[in-house]
Amino acid sequence: MVKLGKRSAALVALVASSAGPLHASGTMLLCPDRDIAVTSTSPESAVLACNYAMQAKTRIVACGLDQNRPIQIFIEDRIAHDFADCLATYDCSDDVIRVTDPVSLSDRLEEENPYRVLPVNGLFQALISHEMAHALLEQSSSGTDLAFVDHEYVAAAMELDSLDQEWREALIDAAPVSLPPKAELISAMIYEIDPRKFATNAWRYFNAETDGCERIRRIADGDFSFSKQPR
Numbered sequence: 001m002v003k004l005g006k007r008s009a010a011l012v013a014l015v016a017s018s019a020g021p022l023h024a025s026g027t028m029l030l031c032p033d034r035d036i037a038v039t040s041t042s043p044e045s046a047v048l049a050c051n052y053a054m055q056a057k058t059r060i061v062a063c064g065l066d067q068n069r070p071i072q073i074f075i076e077d078r079i080a081h082d083f084a085d086c087l088a089t090y091d092c093s094d095d096v097i098r099v100t101d102p103v104s105l106s107d108r109l110e111e112e113n114p115y116r117v118l119p120v121n122g123l124f125q126a127l128i129s130h131e132m133a134h135a136l137l138e139q140s141s142s143g144t145d146l147a148f149v150d151h152e153y154v155a156a157a158m159e160l161d162s163l164d165q166e167w168r169e170a171l172i173d174a175a176p177v178s179l180p181p182k183a184e185l186i187s188a189m190i191y192e193i194d195p196r197k198f199a200t201n202a203w204r205y206f207n208a209e210t211d212g213c214e215r216i217r218r219i220a221d222g223d224f225s226f227s228k229q230p231r
């Protein structure tokens with residue numbers, strides 16, 4: 001999930017089965033990749049979401065994760081969650097992604113949110129890439145009880161990796177981390193304090209590895225967890 005505020009109940013995000021009834025308003029568009037469908041009142045937003053979801057899937061699949069079940073994306077004006085207001089969510093119980101409509105996104109961001117440096121389409125792409133990573137990690141890890149921090153690590157790394165370099169650098173500059181990337185900084189506590197700095201460190205850590213995708217595959221297989229590393 002991608003929250004609006006810095007401090008909210010992130011640790012409950014992955015049991016996000018209670019985000020309320022589906023808002024099925026709008027028309028469903030089956031994407032060219034027919035395992036992804038988008039429902040929106042805006043045909044333009046639906047096409048954009050298809051394209052960003054397919055781009056993200058290509059990147060994530062290249063890293064060794066798979067899509068095993070269809071994914072539905074609902075574009076909504078506002079995503080009210082039981083525990084926090086969100087810009088986007090993924091619900092693992094029914095493989096549904098909800099993402100805020102691009103026309104509403106800038107109104108929903110707090111003044112100091114680093115996402116403000118992105119153009120609206122860049123933010124829309126970031127949110128969809130983030131939730132697609134959650135979805136494909138969940139679908140690729142059947143039988144593995146994934147830790148929250150591992151889910152957010154994969155989502156953050158794939159979100160930033162899916163963006164154009166210009167947008168990625170702008171977002172990283174807006175949430176800078178002066179320390180070199182290290183596993184000690186990939187923790188649920190740091191995510192709670194500042195999810196964008198968590199993301200900056202996650203993407204740098206992913207890129208500093210000889211094969212960042214290998215760690216993602218090990219997380220999916222249950223062979224590695226940041227939650228079990230010494231602090």
Ligand SMILES: [Zn+2]
Pocket residue numbers: 001002130134151152155
């Ligand atoms: Zn997330």
